[in-house]
Amino acid sequence: MLAVHFGAGNIGRGFIGSLLSKAGYEVCFVDVNAEVVNLLNEKKEYRVVLADENSQEETVKNVRAINSIQQPEEVLDAIASADLVTTAVGPNILPIIADSIAKGLRRRVEQTDQPLNIIACENMIGGSAFLKEKVYEKLSEAEKKQFDDQFAFPNAAVDRIVPNQTNEDKLMVSVEPFYEWVVDRSKLIGEVPTINGVTFVEDLAPFIERKLFTVNTGHAAAAYLGYQAGLETIKDAMEHEEVLQAVKDTLRETGTVLVRKYSFDYDEHMKYVNKIIGRFTNPFINDEIPRVARGPLRKLGQKDRLISPASQYYEFVEGQPVNLAKVIAAALKYDFPQDDEAVALQAKITELGFEKTIYDVCGLEECHPLVSLIMEKLNKR
Ligand SMILES: NC(=O)c1ccc[n+]([C@@H]2O[C@H](COP(=O)([O-])OP(=O)(O)OC[C@H]3O[C@@H](n4cnc5c(N)ncnc54)[C@H](O)[C@@H]3O)[C@@H](O)[C@H]2O)c1
Ligand SMILES: O=P(O)(O)OC[C@@H](O)[C@@H](O)[C@H](O)[C@H](O)CO
Incomplete structure (x- = not known):
């Protein structure tokens, strides 16, 4: 199983990547930060350390990354073959990544009729719906209909405090022990993914x-x-x-x-x-x-x-x-x-x-x- 995650920053690595990897996904981060992308591809793993008296540590394995500036075609291929797409880039960046998501989904439509969920994990009400709006601005009326049948953008709420940090190990992230990830089940397409730590609810509001x-x-x-x-x-x-x-x-x-x-x-x-x-x-x-x-x-x-x-x-x-x-x-x-x-x-x-x-x-x-x-x-x- 492949999860394509936009944004290998604090919450991307410190929360979403960690949960998806534990759920059995290969996690492919997409980011514009060349240093982080290169390190992820070199090490293929990174550490997440809990910020409490025990400093318990986990190694997030089975990860890689794509630089969306240098390798735009690879991003589209990854989306075309993904089992899940998630984002944690910040609300202001969603309109920017909408272009590659639209192109990646177009490529997927040509290759397979497998459904796909795209979940924005940003601090905003209706983050995935906003991303969908931005993606749909790039589509023809016929494509919109096709996308409606194959893709879904369920909204989500994510909670874990991950501060900005500079660590000697540049991939390592220190995170608070608490976390919560809630996804709107009513808007999902296909099977409900099994991800330990994600709660699916009928009404996200x-x-x-x-x-x-x-x-x-x-x-x-x-x-x-x-x-x-x-x-x-x-x-x-x-x-x-x-x-x-x-x-x-x-x-x-x-x-x-x-x-x-x-x-x-x-x-x-x-x-x-x-x-x-x-x-x-x-x-x-x-x-x-x-x-x-x-x-x-x-x-x-x-x-x-x-x-x-x-x-x-x-x-x-x-x-x-x-x-x-x-x-x-x-x-x-x-x-x-x-x-x-x-x-x-x-x-x-x-x-x-x-x-x-x-x-x-x-x-x-x-x-x-x-x-x-x-x-x-x-x-x-
Ligand atoms: N840090 C937290 O405590 C926390 C908790 C819950 C939710 N969030 C939300 O998660 C989102 C990300 O926050 P963060 O704290 O991880 O920020 P961050 O700055 O640490 O991470 C954002 C990442 O997105 C990358 N990025 C920027 N432009 C991009 C592009 N065009 N394509 C791909 N990647 C791009 C950046 O290089 C960076 O790695 C925000 O919406 C934030 O509100 C953050
Ligand atoms: O990410 P912002 O800028 O929307 O808000 C800043 C913090 O309040 C936020 O990142 C929290 O740490 C996070 O939402 C905790 O789950």
């Missing part, structure tokens, strides 16, 4: 919203408020009394939305929240704020971890999401010079001012009460 609006909203709160407080890592943020309290208050707001929307048990949800706070304070992980805060334009988007739960607060809860608004205000002020999106965001604010930037970046209507609440928080800081 509660799982992806619970994950994005708890793990990622909490992370964003720690990162943006931590940055404003002059801190360097997520652990520093969790040790800062005021930031920690703000993270907890923010997760109480998203938690209330989730509990009401999906009828989650309140106590169970609070256990989930506390577990996540524990994960953020893992002393064996050094997660720098710029990784977690990366891409503020994306994170401030209408469907993402801040604006979506804050908007839904008005739908499901009485009152105002004051803590989420405080985090959104801090995100709008994120000006880390090495983050291209932070630089673009600050340039936009200089040009348009905060209010117009909020309409533009966050997709909020002028009359939305969240706008004035964010403005209030911006003026307070």
Whole structure:
């Protein structure tokens, strides 16, 4: 069995590759990073080390890689013969890889009528559906029909904290012990793959919203408020009394939305929240704020971890999401010079001012009460 995985980065190697290899797949990574691709082809294996007191280690075997810049034809052949295609490249890169996926699937249609699932493992709602949209933009109407019969793009939620890291062994990845990978079974084509550690569910919405609006909203709160407080890592943020309290208050707001929307048990949800706070304070992980805060334009988007739960607060809860608004205000002020999106965001604010930037970046209507609440928080800081 062959799994073609786009993105041999932190989560690609540290999570997806590891689970797929253990499930018996040969894992073929596709990446643009020549050093990682060459090392994977040279060693054919790499180490994943658990970030806890035992540092338990596993060797992920049966792996290889293709450089999509230098060997574009090999990528298409790999897709044509794959049993599964997955991605973990970042939401902004999905439109870029859509071209080779479309061409690879075209090649596959010529060679076989075997079905294929393409699963985007990105931190976004509807990641695979978005990738499908980008792939379908390249197709004729006849091809779209053909692809509908043979290919599927089930959405997924993935959770494992894998920080940026520099190790002597360049392929080695240190990962937190916790992981969760949930896939929308209702959109799968063909047989359900047997992958230990993957949960298939009929309705992904509660799982992806619970994950994005708890793990990622909490992370964003720690990162943006931590940055404003002059801190360097997520652990520093969790040790800062005021930031920690703000993270907890923010997760109480998203938690209330989730509990009401999906009828989650309140106590169970609070256990989930506390577990996540524990994960953020893992002393064996050094997660720098710029990784977690990366891409503020994306994170401030209408469907993402801040604006979506804050908007839904008005739908499901009485009152105002004051803590989420405080985090959104801090995100709008994120000006880390090495983050291209932070630089673009600050340039936009200089040009348009905060209010117009909020309409533009966050997709909020002028009359939305969240706008004035964010403005209030911006003026307070
Ligand atoms: N790291 C985490 O804790 C974590 C956890 C869950 C989900 N995610 C999600 O997984 C995705 C990847 O995150 P990451 O932390 O692994 O990032 P990363 O930067 O470590 O990995 C991304 C990889 O994609 C590669 N890439 C870039 N452009 C490419 C292209 N055109 N074709 C093929 N490969 C390309 C990069 O070279 C890199 O190896 C993101 O959507 C992220 O939100 C990350
Ligand atoms: O990957 P991003 O930029 O969407 O978000 C940064 C972190 O919150 C994220 O990578 C988490 O570590 C991960 O989602 C944990 O499962």
